[in-house]
Amino acid sequence: MSADGLVMLAEPARLERDVRKSLFLAQAAPVTTPADALAFVRAVSDLDATHNCWAYRIGQDYRSDDDGEPGGTAGRPILQVIDGQGFDSVVVVVTRWFGGIKLGAGGLVRAYGGTAAECLRLAPRVPIVRRTRLTFHCGFGDLALLQARLPALDAVVEDEAFDAEGAQMVIAVPEGDVENAIGRIADLTRGQSVPRVVV
Structure with a gap:
């Protein structure tokens, strides 16, 4: 879109x-x-x-x-x-x-x-695609899988900040795909990472 x-x-x-x-x-x-x-x-x-x-x-x-x-x-x-x-x-x-x-x-x-x-x-x-920014924390155990799947969501990684447990991520997804992206990330991490919209 x-x-x-x-x-x-x-x-x-x-x-x-x-x-x-x-x-x-x-x-x-x-x-x-x-x-x-x-x-x-x-x-x-x-x-x-x-x-x-x-x-x-x-x-x-x-x-x-x-x-x-x-x-x-x-x-x-x-x-x-x-x-x-x-x-x-x-x-x-x-x-x-x-x-x-x-x-x-x-x-x-x-x-x-x-x-x-x-x-x-x-x-x-x-x-030009309007995008919405999402942020979430992802544990090291899910990080590689998530990074491999983000391109399929047309997600652009804007920031990754690593800590002892994993990474705090900021991604941008097409405006019309926000709910789908939130659901897919939650599914891929078995509910451990639930993105929220950056206001």
């Missing part, structure tokens, strides 16, 4: 195209924090290029930058493409090397937005 139909990039993507003698290069990457997004912008921006325009969307956090192009002609169209294609947790940088022909405001919107759109359209994507 995806989070409201949202998707994220499966891996970084790039696309180059010429628009009236200007070269446009779109580079996109999956990110989890604004700091990650800005680090990607710094890493792929070409200081010799005319402009490095960008946008990111991470949940409710978003930002865009025209990098010297007329206001609203580059960063905002890139952000609109991200939102329009249902992406989250993504950053896109579109770099332009000016080719001598001015594109005008409408031409810039089409060039930046179009390059970003084509890059994302061709990129491999995966659905």
